[in-house]
Amino acid sequence: MARPRTHGKARAATVASLEPPKQQGRPRSSGSKKCDRCGRMAAKIRVHWPDGAICGICFTEALHTHGRCPSCGDRRLLPGRDADGEAICRDCAGITRPEMVCIRCGAEAERFRGGACARCVVTGDLEALLKPTNPPDLRLARLVHVLANVRRPESIYTWMRGKRAHELLTQIGERSIELTNESLDQLPRSPAVDHLRDILIHHRMIIAPEDRYLAIFERWLAKRLDELHDRPRIASVIEQYATWHHLSRLRMRIGAANMDIAARDARQQITEAGRFLIWVEDAKHLTVETFTQIHIDEYLTDAVSTRYEIKNFISWYAKNRSGQRQLYVPKRKAVLPLPSLTQKHRLQVIRNAIEFDQVALGTRVAALIHLLWATPLTRLVQLKVTCIELRPDGMRIALGRTPSEIPELLAPLFWQHREDRTNQQTTNVGTDWLFPGYRAGRHLSVPTLQQRFHVIGLDPQRTRNTTLKSLTGQIDVHSLAQTLGYAPKTLAAHAERAGIYMSRYVEAKRIARTPAVR
Incomplete structure (x- = not known):
């Protein structure tokens, strides 16, 4: 028997319960040597500078710190530290060792290999491989x-x-x-x-495919059909379903903002259709031509929600392959009430997003947008940097037709992230995504953002339901739709659940019949 779901009873993470961030790179080794800069115990000391013994971690960090020296005003490498702990250049710090000057280009940088900096090493290795x-x-x-x-x-x-x-x-x-x-x-x-x-x-060295997500889907489909080569009947049905139903629709959506989500949904529906047909053959010893409504109902009894993804396949199959058979997928019973949080929990997660300095700033800003405006993750990752504007009367964020004011307390966090976004250390430069991804030209993926939200105790589904319930109880549906970018029909449903006054309920239902805000 399936475990009953609980609603709003999960506890929010606190500073005491926060999981320590995973260390990047090689594991840190400890020893008996103390670094005078960070205070950590290390196996050995890398260098001795005027401000004391420096461990390897602090040495590498120092040789990646550039800016304007507060002592002399020159813009250069800032490996040293003054009496107040401010980063200063090597001349002002009295550092005379030569290991921070590249023997090839003469730039101030850590010597990476053979006395050369990493940039010169990478250039030489690439020229040897690519022979330009x-x-x-x-x-x-x-x-x-x-x-x-x-x-x-x-x-x-x-x-x-x-x-x-x-x-x-x-x-x-x-x-x-x-x-x-x-x-x-x-x-x-x-x-x-x-x-x-x-x-x-x-970097515009080749022309982008007509739609990269369509190209990825076509390659995935070819691989999926190849995996079904030992089940020719199933492969034939799946190929027809994928080609006639999904591929034709995706080609009509080329260039759409949510093409990535549409392609992912298509892949999941095709995968679940294949699993159902395999179950029909293996568990019931039937063929794809002989299963009945009884088998569909049995397959969905006490099933996980993903099994209901066969709905489109069964509808297509009943129309195109099954002759006169009437096949359908019964409507899945929704779990009521909707998963949600208590307001106390939500406020704690907002506090976490503000105070957890050890969490990446981009994660905290994305969490605050989701917590305050209930922006779905699929739209959140696609926000452009231009959606945040600094005006004389304050900072605004444009999620719908009407920009919303960013609270004054949070404005510095938003602006700091806007001006120094993560994931731009390598090839994903010059992008206008508010939350850049690891790949060049890409935004952060939804699964990655979900994993990052877990660190601060944020459950996206519960948070979205709670935030919309709160907002629809305070603001009329029409104005809220203009601000959040939601369809009025969706907000009207949440307003009804929030128990708004009957007069406002009628107005919400009227607004729900207006076209959706895009």
């Missing part, structure tokens, strides 16, 4: 420049040393692979190929 001058190829020369001149070339060095990436770059250098979509499509799909394609598209 033998024969001369301007696009390859530009690719070397793009990869070597990122803010953190060490990340590019790590990527290009991976087996798949190294093989790919070698083949390009040998001219056995051209920098075209057609050539990349012929390769087995891998993160290295997808990453390189995104880099080339984002």
